[in-house]
Amino acid sequence: MPRVHRAVLAAAAIALLGTACTGTSTAPAASDDATKDTTITFWHGWSAPSEVAAIDANVKAFEAKFPNIKVKVVGNINDDKIKQALRAGGPNSPDVVSSFTTDNVGTFCASHVFADLKPFLDKSGVDLDKNFPKPLQDYTQFQGTRCTLPLLNDAYGLYYNKDAFKAAGITSPPKTMSEFDAAAKKLTKAKGDSFSQLGFMPNFHGFESTTTHFAAQWNPTYFTAEGKSNLAADPAFANMLKWQSNLVKELGGFAKLEKYRATFGDEFGAKNPFHTGQVAMAIDGEWRLGMAKEAGVKFTMGVAPFPVPDDQADSYGKGYLSGTIIGIANTSQKQNAAWELVKFMTTDTDAVVSFANAIHNVPSTLDALKSPKLTADENFKTFLEIAQHPKSSTTPASPNGGAYQLTLQDFAYAFEAGKQTDLAAGLARTDAQVDKDIAQAK
């Protein structure tokens, strides 16, 4: 091939590389007129018929209030799909996006894939402190960039089988970890080399029995002010892991519990081990109330805050918080119209309350939490209290999403199985790994 041809081809290839394959999302200025007729696309993750009906009703209420804005709703979306769609852009990509997990807020905000909401909040005069509890404000921003807002809230607490408690002679839910351990042992009934009833499944694969959900009871600090991993330095993590591994041993050991765990049905199905009576206590979110009712559990169910360490008994009532988040795609050409929907769904008290009632979630605004329209029985009220407890906490946002949680969890799996025995050294190694992963993401 003549040299000139080769040169032209090489130049074309480099040009192609430099342009075609490096899709970058540039932020269009929010210049659309939200008072004119327009259609926006809203992606959400709900898929159960009752949940879809609830979100559709919420959108209809919005369209009634803003008749010029039509909303095209797309359900059953997860974070992987969101990431791909926002990378690809184009006319079919969403304008408004919600996600069930707060884990990716750091990625969404740091990469500017979601629009900065500050200009919209300022324009509309929305005072965050007057609208949202502090933990919810925290998990919807990353390093000062607010790219999402809370759309309902999840609080985690202790579910317990009142009938099993009565049979075991336990009169009230445990408040401290030592009371909890004693109750778990008392509620455990052996059957052959397994169990007919387990007091509590402490293994970290036991559905919501995760490192982060447990750790919240110890008030953990995951990162230093400089953004370095803080797992070894904060005794909360070591104490939580020691408590968990001790309970694993007391209930029969890791292998025996794992074998029993393999008999559990689907977490989100009717055969959840708490529904079937295979476990007498479980840590779970408020949504379990509705699910247990739908599954037709045959025992009386009780709900209480998850116990706290003995030396922090005064902070009883707190719990792990999380929730659905909502934001505006940075690639959206209709950001002002999109903001109207986001503002309505996150700050309109009636909208928040009716949606929370419909899908059995904790409302995410201060006004909605106090609303008389909120349907709350005694069990649900417990979650409302956990959500408002000043020491309730969540996992912080990180530039690589939930990668640090996965690294901690990885160590915890090895520790509970007895494959890692040096707790301090293991947590130090976990810190180093978390820092390396974050450095790679920056």
Next chain:
Amino acid sequence: MTATTIAPARRPALSEGLRRKRRQERLRNLAFLSPWLIGVSVFFLYPLVSTVYFSFMKYDGFTAPTWVGLKNWTYVFTDYPFFWPALRNTLWLVIVMVTLRVLFGLGIGLLITKVKTGAGFFRTAFYLPYLAPPVAATMAFAFLLNPGTGPVNNILGSLGLPQPGWFNDPHWSKPALTLLALWGIGDLMVIFMASLLDVPLEQYEAASLDGAGWWQRFKFVTMPNIQPIVLFAVITGVIQTMQYYTQPLVAGKVASGVIGGSGQQFEPGYPEKSTLTLPQLVYHLGFQRFDTGGACVIALVLFGLAMVFTAFLMRRGSGFLATDD
């Protein structure tokens, strides 16, 4: 002494007509080749060059890529905790699973070609599992091999035999995946059956007259005839195993019981990274962590490994491909 410069011999000048004819010929050849050239350029060369390019860049898919040199390579090889377990698992599967699949496929093919009655039934019975969608097949296996409630362990227990943890035990998860792969052996069985039926019968007759037993007939008649097919099965098996994604991912997810929500991270390669394969890491890094550069490094490692295995097998098996004509 004086240097003598010898002028290069001049080619005889081509006539304008001949030049035009050659040019037209070249263009025609290019036109005939163009579908292949376009396909290879768009679907192979361009992605390959892009992958190399992005392996040296920080690129999250949202912002413009920036040059980071060897940072992604260093991270993957020294700091990414999933890489080496995934590489070991992939190599294990390539060596054990591919070997067993080829042996099993050949064995089943041999048996079915010998069956006198009901061959059609056996062919269908062994081929059907291959048609099952991988996700459904893996979920069915996860149910059958559930250590707590699965029928396989119930039967083993009633016979007084050990009950493995299968997909819940890091020592048994890859053998369980291998069982799943052997169950879906239909593709290899059909290929081997076709090649076995193609072996000239007179060669078997001549060998029998010479007093050859079944093993000698297999070794000196069957194998030389089907060696190219064996090589084909091994190479395609290696390439498929390098791309092994769906089955280990689904098996790990189902067995772990973890759906993955807020504060609840799905553990890649459950249990204890034993089902982690390199393609899962490409997805994990590239599409979950937005680390396109790191994902490209792993994709290139996969490409390199596939090339090395293929070159090695082609070289070792070059005799297989020799024909006597």
